[in-house]
Amino acid sequence: MPGKKFEVQAINDDILAKFSLKNRYSFLNNNLMAILSTKEFNFLKEVQRFCMRFEKKNEITHGPDEDIYDWVPAFGEKGYITRQHTFDMCDVHYDNWGLAADFLRNLAIDMFDPQFAMGGGATVLAVNPIYEHHDDVPIRLEALKDLVTGKAPGAILITEPERGSDAVHQLTTCDEQPDGSFLINGQKIFNTNAPKSKWLVTYATAEQNNGNTMAQFLVNSEWEGLLVERVNIPWVPKLYLGKETFANVRVPKDYVLGGVGKGRGHMFEGLVPERISIAIMGLSECWGALAHAIIYANNRKQFDQMILRFQGVGFLLADLWSRTTNVTLGLLKFCESFDEKYTKFQGNIPKNISQAMVASASQFKYHASKLAKKVCYECANNMGGAGLCDNTLMHDYLNISRIQEIVGGSRQIQQYIMSMSLRQLYKMSVP
Numbered sequence: 340m341p342g343k344k345f346e347v348q349a350i351n352d353d354i355l356a357k358f359s360l361k362n363r364y365s366f367l368n369n370n371l372m373a374i375l376s377t378k379e380f381n382f383l384k385e386v387q388r389f390c391m392r393f394e395k396k397n398e399i400t401h402g403p404d405e406d407i408y409d410w411v412p413a414f415g416e417k418g419y420i421t422r423q424h425t426f427d428m429c430d431v432h433y434d435n436w437g438l439a440a441d442f443l444r445n446l447a448i449d450m451f452d453p454q455f456a457m458g459g460g461a462t463v464l465a466v467n468p469i470y471e472h473h474d475d476v477p478i479r480l481e482a483l484k485d486l487v488t489g490k491a492p493g494a495i496l497i498t499e500p501e502r503g504s505d506a507v508h509q510l511t512t513c514d515e516q517p518d519g520s521f522l523i524n525g526q527k528i529f530n531t532n533a534p535k536s537k538w539l540v541t542y543a544t545a546e547q548n549n550g551n552t553m554a555q556f557l558v559n560s561e562w563e564g565l566l567v568e569r570v571n572i573p574w575v576p577k578l579y580l581g582k583e584t585f586a587n588v589r590v591p592k593d594y595v596l597g598g599v600g601k602g603r604g605h606m607f608e609g610l611v612p613e614r615i616s617i618a619i620m621g622l623s624e625c626w627g628a629l630a631h632a633i634i635y636a637n638n639r640k641q642f643d644q645m646i647l648r649f650q651g652v653g654f655l656l657a658d659l660w661s662r663t664t665n666v667t668l669g670l671l672k673f674c675e676s677f678d679e680k681y682t683k684f685q686g687n688i689p690k691n692i693s694q695a696m697v698a699s700a701s702q703f704k705y706h707a708s709k710l711a712k713k714v715c716y717e718c719a720n721n722m723g724g725a726g727l728c729d730n731t732l733m734h735d736y737l738n739i740s741r742i743q744e745i746v747g748g749s750r751q752i753q754q755y756i757m758s759m760s761l762r763q764l765y766k767m768s769v770p
């Protein structure tokens with residue numbers, strides 16, 4: 340375990356050494372070995388090998404002084420920003436791609452550093468709409484390549500100071516000009532990576548509060564009239580979130596990903612992969628926290644016994660472990676069948692199937708983020724003081740896991756979507 344991370348060492352040398360990234364990966368791999376296909380398992384190990392070497396070579400301690408954005412180019416060069424797609428249209432080719440591959444990529448990277456993994460996830464939210472709507476326009480392909488190869492992080496700008504959950508009734512306006520460009524005015528907030536990003540994907544509306552007039556734009560953060568300020572989120576102190584003020588920002592025609600009327604559809608089409616990615620992130624956090632707590636419980640002694648042998652500790656870990664394993668299995672199955680259908684229908688999944696996937700994505704996002712909050716807290720709690728001090732990544736897990744229920748649509752919004760799906764299902768099932 341790197342030694343400079345903490346102010347004062349609270350955990351003894353032996354146990355600290357056992358928390359190495361290698362051991363935590365090994366714990367994860369022994370859990371997944373029987374479940375993953377050979378191809379999947381090899382890919383997981385490939386990303387893990389890279390993370391271990393990267394950590395060692397760069398003497399990364401995960402301490403407060405490190406800038407996680409410095410690591411983006413190296414991961415981008417290896418193709419580890421996203422594996423949801425292959426990007427042949429901008430000369431970036433992957434053999435291993437799809438939601439399942441991206442699950443494994445994220446598992447490895449999250450165990451390396453959870454805040455870094457979350458920042459990468461936010462870049463992917465900018466990648467996906469450009470991937471869907473590049474229309475072979477050179478500047479869009481250039482932005483896509485920058486993002487997937489780690490030249491620049493990216494951000495998605497949906498949330499506004501006065502419009503959070505109610506994302507379709509936006510106040511940021513776009514006025515079309517005679518030459519096909521648009522002028523954007525308004526404010527966005529809580530946009531992960533924005534202060535560090537070159538490329539932003541934003542939404543605005545021709546008429547305030549009218550979802551039918553939404554449009555979607557690719558924006559260069561250096562354009563005139565755009566002010567990007569950092570919003571501090573203490574639970575993820577290494578991530579840079581933005582508050583953006585658009586004052587007559589001119590967006591040239593080539594940067595319009597979806598004109599007036601197309602924005603809402605574009606926003607909803609990205610929601611299934613986004614919510615699945617948040618579920619993946621939540622589960623990766625569960626595995627990271629469990630790996631720490633289980634290693635600790637097998638080594639920490641009290642009353643002259645390893646604490647795993649006390650029912651209060653061992654049975655709790657068994658409960659958290661079984662829940663995490665089960666949801667992992669379910670999510671992996673979902674990802675694999677999503678990939679199968681995506682390939683079969685060449686990206687155009689039929690409406691009835693994609694509608695069912697909207698409900699599943701909400702179920703997984705809801706369940707996995709709730710589980711992450713529980714598992715990460717209980718694992719930290721089970722480690723006593725060792726789970727709360729700054730000697731390990733446990734405090735990162737504790738804090739970041741509490742955020743997953745808010746991002747990508749809050750817990751209550753997922754419940755609302757699922758309850759509406761129950762109405763649909765009822766109508767489909769009962770004459």
Ligand SMILES: Cc1cc2nc3c(=O)[nH]c(=O)nc-3n(C[C@H](O)[C@H](O)[C@H](O)COP(=O)(O)OP(=O)(O)OC[C@H]3O[C@@H](n4cnc5c(N)ncnc54)[C@H](O)[C@@H]3O)c2cc1C
Pocket residue numbers: 461494495496497498502503504505528529530531572575580742745746747748749750751752755
């Ligand atoms: C760390 C972090 C990263 C983020 N990253 C991004 C990003 O990259 N891009 C981006 O655009 N946004 C991002 N967000 C914003 C996030 O998506 C919003 O915070 C979220 O959608 C909730 O919006 P809000 O904060 O305005 O809360 P509100 O919508 O004001 O909600 C407040 C409370 O009311 C509840 N509520 C609201 N409406 C209903 C309803 N109809 N039924 C029941 N309950 C309801 C909510 O569940 C919540 O508990 C991020 C936020 C955080 C904290």
